[in-house]
Amino acid sequence: MWHMSHWVFFHFQSAIIAKNVICTCRKVFLDFSALDDATLMDTIARSFGKQPSEPTLNAALSSLYDRYGRLVFSVAFHLVGDRETAEEITQDVFVRACDGAQGYRSQLSKVSTWLVSVTRHRAIDELRRRSVRPEQNRVDWLEEDGKKTNIGIPAVEGLENQIESSIQQQVIHQMVTNLPADQRQVLSLAYFKGLSHSQIANTLGEPLGTVKSRIRLAMQKLHETFLEKGMIEPS
């Protein structure tokens, strides 16, 4: 018959062994690239700021960057106009994403949408801090002659994804083209230059209410079209 001390020892040894086995399995078999966005964010939320979980955080963050790093950088670059600032903004955005991961709710928005929003706020803050605007109007949906812009290198690799992405971009371009000119104009100033309502109103010499109304109408129209095309899921 075992004494009590034998059983206590056995108990603790079993718990330690079980924990080590589980940790090893997580390291070896858990592939963060296979996780969905919501689970990835949850992993980041649970590991951010907790020292023993640094490998987990780095692995999860690495997957998140692989998915959306280019998108975040691009949004930042299109607003601020220089790569160095865009890189700083990208770093800040991912820090904010990790710090705010606990507050992220997948039922409210997709991770990509959330990151784009954070990036735009950060980039526009930078523009306002500098009180300058990028000199080059390097981004617009249409060239002056009305032709569609050159899509350029697609965002994702793989032939199928390239084609799908290219088609998606063309569709969105067409949607924007179909907006009334006045709505497209205010939306461009807001989207590409990060001008506030009052700044747009001053730039165009239009009333503030008119500017707000045009932006709202443009966004509503685009949203409805995105829904029709199935590019956005109904809320």
Next chain:
Amino acid sequence: MAEKHVFDLLPGYSLGILDDAELLTVSEHLRICTTCQQKQAAYAETVGQLAMAKFQETPAPGLKTKVLQKVNQAAENSQFRMDDTTTPQMGFWDLLHNFFRHPAGLVFGLLTLVVILFLGVNYYLLRQQVNELQAKLPSGYMQVIRLEGSDIAPETSGYVMVFKNQYYGSLAVTHAPLLEADQQYQIWLIKDGIRTSGGVFSVNETGYGNLLVSADQPLDSFQSFGITIEPLGGSPQPTGDKVLGGEL
């Protein structure tokens, strides 16, 4: 109804172009208004789709490393902030709940339950054995009365074994002081303050002594026992120092 909402500001909020005052207004309103929350989410999705439509610039290869480094640094600072500030601590039940949500915690909990169950069964079986053994002994058949040494002989101890309704018993004493040649130990059987002699005895050089105690009444009818130092052969009543005592 419409003036209670911030519909006109939501597109600007999603585009990130509100000024500070407007941003504060919308942020506060979104905390409480689900209608505006839904509209804002829709606008945010639209802005997200617009971002997808643009030519995506390729960042420098080293940017990923910079991002990881900056996040790790922020994580360290975050950990230090949590250690320094008096943030609300998780309650005991929250900690317990969190612990058992983890697979290792679950395994630990299950093993604990198994051990508790095993110990419980063991205890029950042992208890049963004790009860069976006790049941085999006749009730009150024999008593062993322990004798404690007094102040003059603190290291002395002994016992008296008495049997139910028997006039004889057995006494044994250890570590008792050696007496003079003209002295002996005498045991007294005490009942209602009356002391009856149970016999005299001497101890050997190691302080050990024993005696077959006898009385004209059953020994288990007395209330207590005492041993005193008396002249050789004993005394009618106690005259010397008390060395040992015990109660039934």
